[in-house]
Amino acid sequence: MTNEVQMYFQNDFIKFKKFEARDMSYSVFNDIDFHQYLHPVSFFRSDFRGAKFTNISFYKNNFDRSDFLNSVIINCTFEKVQFGCCQIKNCYLNNVKFINNSYKSTSIHSTTFVNCEFPDESFLINMQHCKLINCTFKGCSFEMSSTDSDIFKNCTFINTDLATMHAENHKFIECRFENVCIDSSYFFGYSIAKCSLNQIIFLYRGEYVCFENLGVSEFLEKFERENRFNDMFNLLVCIKAQDRIADMLIRCLNYYKKDIYGRMLDISILFESLVFAAIYETIDFNVLHELSIIISEMDLSSYDFAERIEIEALHTKFRNALYLSSHSNEYLTRIGTNSKSMLSIRLNSDDYDKSVEISKQLLDSISDANYWTLIESQKGSWILIFSAATIVVLAALPKIVKNYADVYFEIKTKRIISNKILQKLENTEVSLKDLQKLTVTTKEAELLLPAGKCINKSISKEIAAITANL
Known part of the structure; x- marks a missing residue:
């Protein structure tokens, strides 16, 4: 009743x-x-x-x-x-x-x-x-x-x-x-x-x-003296001193290795500020990407298990905001045509030819095939690594993830890529005109369909079904 x-x-x-x-x-x-x-x-x-x-x-x-x-x-x-x-x-x-x-x-x-x-x-x-x-x-x-x-x-x-x-x-x-x-x-x-x-x-x-x-200058000195790192971060953003943020973050992480009292609240507030900067484009991508690398390399041995989990979760949130947000064309073009990246796609299949075909059609549905180059493959549920200009990767990746939530992607830029792959990356070029063309293409590709569905009508039902079960 x-x-x-x-x-x-x-x-x-x-x-x-x-x-x-x-x-x-x-x-x-x-x-x-x-x-x-x-x-x-x-x-x-x-x-x-x-x-x-x-x-x-x-x-x-x-x-x-x-x-x-x-x-x-x-x-x-x-x-x-x-x-x-x-x-x-x-x-x-x-x-x-x-x-x-x-x-x-x-x-x-x-x-x-x-x-x-x-x-x-x-x-x-x-x-x-x-x-x-x-x-x-x-x-x-x-x-x-x-x-x-x-x-x-x-x-x-x-x-x-x-x-x-x-x-x-x-x-x-x-x-x-x-x-x-x-x-x-x-x-x-x-x-x-x-x-x-x-x-x-x-x-x-x-x-x-x-x-x-x-x-x-008085506020900056005060924040440094009092170890108020989030205030320091926002001040540097306000005065457009982005070149000083990486050093500030390193100092912050080193400080909290020793000062354990109340550190997780301060760290979480700072990480939320990083997420905000990534979503609303208040800091250039190359600076934020460097900050993400600094965080990934930080020594967590002085943190207990619960703190390490929380820091990893905060870092993942920051990375998702940086790589998976739909950035504006103006923001992407500030990255520059010389910045190269690689995108790895993990497929749950032992069939190499099928994995390559699925990945290429997935990427081609987002942009022209000329934007992507397969530069390496790793066996064990095939991991296929493609190269492209960073602005192309960042423009395409959020749209792919929206439609294929179960496909695993990873993006890396120059600092943590091997020299062998870097040489291949140099072959990929893109201009502002190309980026604008890419944006128009993605708008025509029916990108807002639910996860597991075709991004556009040119992808076969077979590919949609396979990716839905990855």
Whole structure:
């Protein structure tokens, strides 16, 4: 026997003003306007786990000490609402507006806000690991709030003070700032991509200054002295000193061999910054590739088993972001035509001729056959190694992996390739015109089919079936 879903509509709140300490989990609330009631409706200490709210105008409601866990809130307005010490965790909010609400150390964790508006809100919140997409903050204050590891993408901040809160490890992508204040002591802990800093005022030594007047050399010296490697990394990215990042990373890894206390949190934050740089192209590929090699060669003997597993997982995430992200043409062309790479494909077959045929047709479906050269093969479920310009490998590899998730690929560039293979790599050339042609070809190749399906119609059903079972 299954329980029916509890539904709430406009007439359900006419007679009662207290719905306190109620279990309202997995209920559905539709088309309710709380402005229409003569009395405020209180939901003090109620449980809204898994509840769904659609087209609701909340007005003067009390949600103090209530729990919103895995809740969905769509097309709603919260006006003069008392959030108090309620908990909002792992929720999804879309097209929600917050107006003149009251917060008292409200806890917001792992929650996604999309197309939400916050006009003139005064927050007192603890917000961690949240995503905010296409949101607008206008005239807001975060006095005494604490925020950590939040992601802001395509957000707008206008006349908003971010300097009076504890705020660490945030990510800002394609955000717009207008008359915004940020505390300089936290700023270099942020990862920033495609944002203009011209309209940001920084609180620095008790004064308000523009970015150009920040004491960059002073901060760098301070971060080096205090071993704040993630802040140092972001500062070097900001001032476009990419040539110094590799030395900084080596120093970081050497330092944490000896200093074991709290190191995994610091290392994980730095690795997340590397992932961010790879995805959003804030650092050139050749620099990031060198950093990946440095990490792969690091001595992990001083780390315990759990730490080694975590570091390997973080490195894999970084490598995937670097090699399997769909990079822009502008980013790929900065790599240069002289950079050569090899791509190895492991096939679960003992038939060499069939393995070669499958691999070549797989690669030819992505680009012209002239881009790929088979330079070596290794037996034992045949591993076939192809050479190409690095920009071609990086342009093609993400598209192959999207369609053939079970095929094993590995990419290497010059630093860790044998001289024999390097000589063969030198024969592969590609121009910007070639790359643009490659991009057009991949768009015409029906690349978004599920894993195990043909990339395009020219690949036989036999090849699709074999690769699906690899």
